[in-house]
Amino acid sequence: MTGLDRLSYRSRWLRVAPERKFLLWLTLMVLAFVLPPLGQGIELALTAGLTCWLLRISLLRWCRWMALPFGFLLIGVATILFSVSRDPHALLAAVPVGHYWLGIAASGMTTAVETFWRSLAALAATLWLVLNLPFPQLIALLKRARVxxxxxxxxxxxxxxxxxxxxxxxxxxxxxxxxxxxxxxxxxxxxxxxxxxxxxxxxxxxxxxxxxxxxxxxxxxxxxx
Incomplete structure (x- = not known):
């Protein structure tokens, strides 16, 4: 078993029914999509704290696990944040690139911030589920769901x-x-x-x-x- 799989057997909620864990994860995912950025940041902090407490790990270790998807997330957010336009006045800040202007638009910044916090909250919730749901419980959950x-x-x-x-x-x-x-x-x-x-x-x-x-x-x- 990998380190993550071993940790799932050390969780304080190992004996909790997998249906309850799935429902909590589903609730966290819904909140990650409907809350504003501030609420998503609070959810992220609470999910991180809950994960560290259940698995008896440090916050630094949790951050290392989140580092890999965080890198991909930054690349995706950067593509949303920066825009190309012929009119520099349509951008909050811009630099000339040939006949075009590369910069940040107000709408792009708003979308990037919302995407960033929504994705982080959803990633934290999914990581929580993976770390607290051993694979045998996942199989049992799939069987009960008539998959x-x-x-x-x-x-x-x-x-x-x-x-x-x-x-x-x-x-x-x-x-x-x-x-x-x-x-x-x-x-x-x-x-x-x-x-x-x-x-x-x-x-x-x-x-x-x-x-x-x-x-x-x-x-x-x-x-x-």
Whole structure:
């Protein structure tokens, strides 16, 4: 299991019914979309505090988890914030770029601020759900929601192969590191290319092994869920 998956089993709300967790997440998502930016900021702070308390982690660790989606969010917000216009007076601040002006419009700033806080609040709520809902509870929740069995099995297999992929990648990376494969930048790029090539080969081998095991156990097309 990954670190995030292990943390979900340490949550103070581990024994809480998954339906209640899902309803709380749904409430947080609705609030993230209907509240004004100030309310979304308050929701973000409350969700962060609740997550840290339930998982017994520091706020700094939570911020590190949010750093990756935060980077993508900043790029998206920047594309909303800046506009291109022929009329510099339509922009609050602008710089000339050829025959056009690149700057910030009032409407773009308003939309960017709303998008920023709405996305952060929704991301925090989704991270809370992921960290407090172990995968077996997710499967149970899908079954009670009458999700088609085929879709549930696909989710289960995808979840399983995520760990296979990570396990193989870490094993290859460890072997390359012991052989000084990342000692310099050129060697690092070469080792990374080899890692990608070997990774898919190893995953296919693991898939074939799993298929063989299922055939030996007289697999009939249905997993026990």
């Amino acid at each position: 088609p069995r085929l879709l549930t099995e696909q989710i289960l297999l995808t979840w399983r192969f995520i760990f296979i992929l990570l396990d193989e990648a870490l094993a290859i990376h460890r072997a390359q590191t012991l052989r000084f494969g990342y000692r310099s930048l050129p060697n690092g790029y070469r080792s990374l290319a080899m890692l990608v090539g070997l990774l898919f080969t190893r995953v296919l081998i693991r898939y074939q092994q799993m298929t063989t095991v299922l055939d030996v156990k007289l697999y009939q097309g249905d997993f026990h869920l």
